[in-house]
Amino acid sequence: MDYSLKKYYKQSATYKIFSGIFTYSAAIISTLGDISLNAVEVAKCILKGQIDRRELIEQCNRFGISSLPITLSIVGMTSVIVASQVALEMVKQGGGNFVGLLMTMLIVREVGVIMSGFAIISMIGSSLASEIATMRVTEQIDAIKVLKVNPIRYLFVPRVLSGLIMMPPVVAIAAAVGVIAGAITANLTSGLGYLAFFDSAWLGIYMKDLSVCMLKAATFGAVIALISCSCGYAAHGGAKGVGEATTKAVVWSFVAIVILDMFFAMVFFF
Amino acid sequence: MSIEVKNLVKTFGDKRVIDGVSFKVNNGETLAIVGFSGSGKSTILKLICGLTTPDSGEIITSEGDIAMVFQYSALFDSLNVADNIAFALHERKELRKKYTEKEIKNIVAEKLELVGLKGIENKFPSELSGGMQKRVSFARAIVTEPKTILYDEPTAGLDPISSTLIEDYIVRLKDETHAASVVVTHQMSTITRTANRVIMLYNGKVVFEGTPEEMLRQDNEYTKQFCMASLEGPMRMIAEN
Ligand SMILES: Nc1ncnc2c1ncn2[C@@H]1O[C@H](COP(=O)(O)OP(=O)(O)O)[C@@H](O)[C@H]1O
Ligand SMILES: [Mg+2]
Numbered sequence: 001m002d003y004s005l006k007k008y009y010k011q012s013a014t015y016k017i018f019s020g021i022f023t024y025s026a027a028i029i030s031t032l033g034d035i036s037l038n039a040v041e042v043a044k045c046i047l048k049g050q051i052d053r054r055e056l057i058e059q060c061n062r063f064g065i066s067s068l069p070i071t072l073s074i075v076g077m078t079s080v081i082v083a084s085q086v087a088l089e090m091v092k093q094g095g096g097n098f099v100g101l102l103m104t105m106l107i108v109r110e111v112g113v114i115m116s117g118f119a120i121i122s123m124i125g126s127s128l129a130s131e132i133a134t135m136r137v138t139e140q141i142d143a144i145k146v147l148k149v150n151p152i153r154y155l156f157v158p159r160v161l162s163g164l165i166m167m168p169p170v171v172a173i174a175a176a177v178g179v180i181a182g183a184i185t186a187n188l189t190s191g192l193g194y195l196a197f198f199d200s201a202w203l204g205i206y207m208k209d210l211s212v213c214m215l216k217a218a219t220f221g222a223v224i225a226l227i228s229c230s231c232g233y234a235a236h237g238g239a240k241g242v243g244e245a246t247t248k249a250v251v252w253s254f255v256a257i258v259i260l261d262m263f264f265a266m267v268f269f270f
Numbered sequence: 271m272s273i274e275v276k277n278l279v280k281t282f283g284d285k286r287v288i289d290g291v292s293f294k295v296n297n298g299e300t301l302a303i304v305g306f307s308g309s310g311k312s313t314i315l316k317l318i319c320g321l322t323t324p325d326s327g328e329i330i331t332s333e334g335d336i337a338m339v340f341q342y343s344a345l346f347d348s349l350n351v352a353d354n355i356a357f358a359l360h361e362r363k364e365l366r367k368k369y370t371e372k373e374i375k376n377i378v379a380e381k382l383e384l385v386g387l388k389g390i391e392n393k394f395p396s397e398l399s400g401g402m403q404k405r406v407s408f409a410r411a412i413v414t415e416p417k418t419i420l421y422d423e424p425t426a427g428l429d430p431i432s433s434t435l436i437e438d439y440i441v442r443l444k445d446e447t448h449a450a451s452v453v454v455t456h457q458m459s460t461i462t463r464t465a466n467r468v469i470m471l472y473n474g475k476v477v478f479e480g481t482p483e484e485m486l487r488q489d490n491e492y493t494k495q496f497c498m499a500s501l502e503g504p505m506r507m508i509a510e511n
Contacts, residue, residue: 052361131348138347139340139341139342139344140345140346140347142316142321142338142340142344143340143344143345143346143410144346145320145321146321146336146337146338146411147358147361147410147414148335148358149357149358149361149362154361
């Protein structure tokens with residue numbers, strides 16, 4: 001009697017909705033907890049100077065060099081799209097002198113870093129997550145532990161550091177390419193001269209913008225690497241588990257950098 | 271006493287996978303653990319080497335390293351064979367200080383020779399056959415000169431000759447290092463060639479303990495069923511959930 005009642009209760013919509021919400025929030029909280037614990041462990045290792053130089057160089061290569069083509073094209077193309085939409089209209093309305101300013105501000109403050117972030121998540125974040133998830137489900141991480149090596153030190157530290165170190169230069173190059181692409185597009189679509197573009201472009205760049213941009217880049221790089229590694233590290237259950245971990249890493253990284261970007265905007269530009 | 275396990279209990283969810291298991295393994299002795307797939311053999315090894323913690327019970331191992339040869343080798347596929355074997359030497363601070371790069375190279379060569387795979391230092395795990403991977407995994411595990419060695423189905427899926435090779439290494443290594451070893455296996459040849467004693471697990475409990483000869487005598491219903499590979503007997507394959 002009691003049992004059948006329980007069964008009936010479990011089929012009710014209310015139960016399903018609330019248990020669904022509960023399971024979902026519990027999963028989110030546990031993932032957040034995992035990520036924070038890993039972050040603390042990574043910070044500890046870095047403070048103790050436990051950095052594997054060989055691994056770090058290899059990960060920097062991966063993070064910087066291999067992500068460059070896709071990052072540059074995405075930021076460049078975004079800039080082309082924006083410039084082609086606004087340049088002609090602004091010139092027509094007599095605002096030609098501000099096209100450069102608008103484009104650089106947009107790129108330095110937002111487009112450069114957030115688009116690079118998206119590019120790097122899809123390129124590097126997904127590969128970090130699937131790599132570490134594969135190591136997890138094939139017991140390679142257990143093997144590291146049995147050999148008495150700290151997997152966080154060996155796997156996370158070089159990857160997170162490489163994000164921290166390599167993302168600022170990647171964003172800087174991407175932003176430069178974006179501005180140049182914007183100038184060319186403006187010139188082609190509206191006949192705006194390069195001199196007029198770059199004259200106003202300088203007006204749009206403040207030291208503060210540049211430093212916030214680099215700070216954001218370093219933060220995003222480290223956060224993407226940390227989230228991707230953490231999701232991979234928590235994987236379980238074969239090939240399906242690897243796929244799930246990769247998806248989770250990408251989704252969480254996207255959400256995280258958008259939230260962080262909002263946070264930066266509120267702290268630095270209000 | 272090198273490994274002592276007392277009243278070990280481990281549950282996953284509401285399933286009691288290990289239910290009060292106790293045994294001892296002396297230095298220089300090899301214990302074989304047999305039982306169905308899913309009877310918790312790998313779990314026992316993971317408990318001994320500290321990869322998981324028991325719900326209750328006690329595990330005492332002698333000081334020094336514990337080595338584990340994993341069921342599916344678990345070689346690092348981004349590292350070549352030499353770096354796989356030298357992993358602990360490169361990555362552990364106290365060992366990195368102890369050896370020069372040249373000495374590490376010599377140790378790697380020596381371990382590879384021990385497992386009969388001289389000169390494959392620069393190959394990657396994906397380029398090796400299953401048997402070769404097992405042997406490299408073996409070399410990686412013993413590089414720190416462990417006092418306790420755990421083997422998870424070291425000969426499963428190997429051809430008879432590779433199996434014999436591995437069994438010989440297990441015996442030779444035990445004789446050289448005087449380590450306490452635990453071998454999880456289904457294979458009769460591995461039991462008879464390597465083990466001094468055998469325990470059989472069923473439903474999370476030890477249902478037989480004795481020498482390989484006693485096991486082959488089949489005077490216990492469980493060993494009888496196991497040795498005859500029979501569907502008739504006290505043990506039932508229970509479908510998961
Ligand atoms: N991490 C885990 N989470 C949940 N269940 C597990 C886990 N590890 C093992 N199990 C379960 O414990 C049982 C014993 O597994 P295992 O020790 O691998 O068996 P064996 O090595 O004897 O084949 C299996 O039913 C398996 O599903
Ligand atoms: Mg197993």
